[in-house]
Amino acid sequence: MHEMALMGDILNVIHEDAGKKGISKIQKVELIVGDVSNALPDALHMAFEIFKEQNKVFFEDSAALVIHREEAKAECVVCGKEYIPDQKLAFCPVCRMPSGKIISGETFQILSYEGRQ
Amino acid sequence: MKVTLRTDVLTNNNKAAEYNRELFENTNTLVINLMSSPGAGKTTLLEETVRGLSDKYRIAVIEGDLATDRDADRIRALGAKAVQINTHGGCHLDARMVAATLPEFDLDETDILFIENVGNLVCPSGYDLGQKHKVVVLSVPEGNDKIPKYPTMFMRTELVLLNKIDLLPYLDFNVEEAIGDLQGINPESKMIQLSARTKEGLDTWFTWIEGALAACKPQ
Ligand SMILES: Nc1nc2c(ncn2[C@@H]2O[C@H](COP(=O)(O)OP(=O)(O)OP(=O)(O)O)[C@@H](O)[C@H]2O)c(=O)[nH]1
Ligand SMILES: [Mg+2]
Ligand SMILES: [Zn+2]
Numbered sequence: 361m362h363e364m365a366l367m368g369d370i371l372n373v374i375h376e377d378a379g380k381k382g383i384s385k386i387q388k389v390e391l392i393v394g395d396v397s398n399a400l401p402d403a404l405h406m407a408f409e410i411f412k413e414q415n416k417v418f419f420e421d422s423a424a425l426v427i428h429r430e431e432a433k434a435e436c437v438v439c440g441k442e443y444i445p446d447q448k449l450a451f452c453p454v455c456r457m458p459s460g461k462i463i464s465g466e467t468f469q470i471l472s473y474e475g476r477q
Numbered sequence: 478m479k480v481t482l483r484t485d486v487l488t489n490n491n492k493a494a495e496y497n498r499e500l501f502e503n504t505n506t507l508v509i510n511l512m513s514s515p516g517a518g519k520t521t522l523l524e525e526t527v528r529g530l531s532d533k534y535r536i537a538v539i540e541g542d543l544a545t546d547r548d549a550d551r552i553r554a555l556g557a558k559a560v561q562i563n564t565h566g567g568c569h570l571d572a573r574m575v576a577a578t579l580p581e582f583d584l585d586e587t588d589i590l591f592i593e594n595v596g597n598l599v600c601p602s603g604y605d606l607g608q609k610h611k612v613v614v615l616s617v618p619e620g621n622d623k624i625p626k627y628p629t630m631f632m633r634t635e636l637v638l639l640n641k642i643d644l645l646p647y648l649d650f651n652v653e654e655a656i657g658d659l660q661g662i663n664p665e666s667k668m669i670q671l672s673a674r675t676k677e678g679l680d681t682w683f684t685w686i687e688g689a690l691a692a693c694k695p696q
Contacts, residue, residue: 362568362600370486383478391486398603398629399486447625448661449632458664462632468603472481 366399367407374473375418383475387420390472394465395432420476432465490604493572497579497607504584507693508592509686510606512630513614514623515596518640520548521673522614522682523591527555529683534588534690539578541570541595548593558582569600572607588690598627602634610689616641617650624658632663638682643672 374389389408393399408425434445436452438459443452450458485491501508511519520540527536537558540548549561560578562570575592582590592608594601602611613634615623618641624631631637637659639652652670659666669685671678 365567366486369489373482373484373486373488377480377482381478381480383480396629396632398599447628448658449628450664451661458660468486470482470484470486472479472483474479476478 363400363403363407364410367404367411370470371411371415373470378473378475382477384418384477385420386418386423386473386475388424388426388474389470390426390428392428392430392467392469392471394430394467396462396465397430397468399468401427401429428471430465430467433463434460435463436460487603487605490572493576494605494607497572497576499607500579500584501590501607501609504587505693506584506587506590507610507686507690508590508606508608509610509612509689510592510594510601510608511612511614512594512598512601512634513596513616514598514619517596517614517616517619518673519593519596519614520551522638522640522671523593524551524555525673525676525679526591526682526686527552527557529679530589530686531555531557535586537582537587537590539570539575539590539592541574541593543567543595558587564595568595568597569604570594570606571604575606589686598623598630602630609693610635612636612638614638614640615655617644617648621649621651621654621658624655624662628662631659631666634663635666636685637666637668639668639670640673642670642677643675 393401405425412419412423432445433442434449435442436455436459438455441452441454450460452460513519523538538552540559540561542548543564543566546561549559552559560581562574592606611634613630615637659668669681671682
């Protein structure tokens with residue numbers, strides 16, 4: 361559970377960027393969180409609310425966190441089949457071999473933020 | 478006003494990791510990030526590794542724990558350089574914490590630097606520390622379900638040290654099943670079975686380390 365620290369990092373990046381653009385109130389933050397990124401959306405929402413509560417100058421009361429999930433996907437390097445990995449995530453459902461590589465779901469990005477002067 | 482960033486959340490960590498990596502490469506230091514759940518035997522293995530290899534190589538250790546200097550003290554007792562990082566509740570080491578300790582080491586005079594991460598099978602796997610190799614210790618009392626339950630760790634490591642095999646006769650741990658599960662998550666990962674207690678299998682681990690050392694030596 362390091363979502364508090366992660367949210368702190370996220371808000372630092374936004375704070376710095378907003379400062380350069382003369383934005384002083386944040387209205388919305390959008391993240392992309394992959395299913396195998398290790399970050400938990402619920403815990404991120406909780407952390408966001410805590411930071412918002414503590415930084416009333418920087419956040420609009422109605423400020424919201426929007427999380428876009430990125431589904432985990434794997435692709436077989438042998439037959440090219442794309443599949444949703446289960447527990448044996450490298451196992452291609454067609455070849456029945458451990459020939460799959462994760463091609464999506466590891467992303468953990470700050471997509472955008474919205475704010476006003 | 479909407480601002481699109483598309484910035485990796487771990488950007489700052491990754492920058493620090495690159496800084497560390499460059500320093501390790503310039504000073505020719507082999508760096509291994511050792512991860513596991515609490516109590517799998519990381520420190521015991523490092524003690525045995527220092528005992529077994531320090532007449533041939535100059536070994537240093539960074540110990541990551543929530544609190545106390547106990548693990549660093551265990552390594553220092555063997556005469557090796559060790560620096561403790563206390564994360565004060567933090568569940569993993571990050572690259573900035575590691576960077577902050579590096580001035581305490583003489584990396585030009587160090588052949589191998591081990592980083593013992595905080596005992597945790599989830600968070601440490603996501604943080605690049607600038608290491609050359611990521612190794613995970615799995616001990617047999619933890620049970621067979623750990624590889625499938627913590628795929629993000631086992632898909633990002635290149636070697637599993639299966640520790641405490643001296644206890645296999647008393648437990649229901651199935652080694653064949655663990656090998657199959659690892660294949661299913663990360664077919665490139667190797668596994669070495671060993672016991673830090675009886676020292677069985679330690680020679681295979683030492684051979685692996687020497688192979689890694691040979692691979693990172695300049696021509
Ligand atoms: N039977 C047996 N016990 C072991 C072995 N290796 C370690 N232990 C014991 O396991 C316990 C935990 O070992 P540590 O080396 O402290 O484990 P750790 O992974 O460093 O623990 P944390 O730093 O707290 O995460 C100790 O009591 C060790 O003596 C082994 O191969 N066999
Ligand atoms: Mg330890
Ligand atoms: Zn296939």
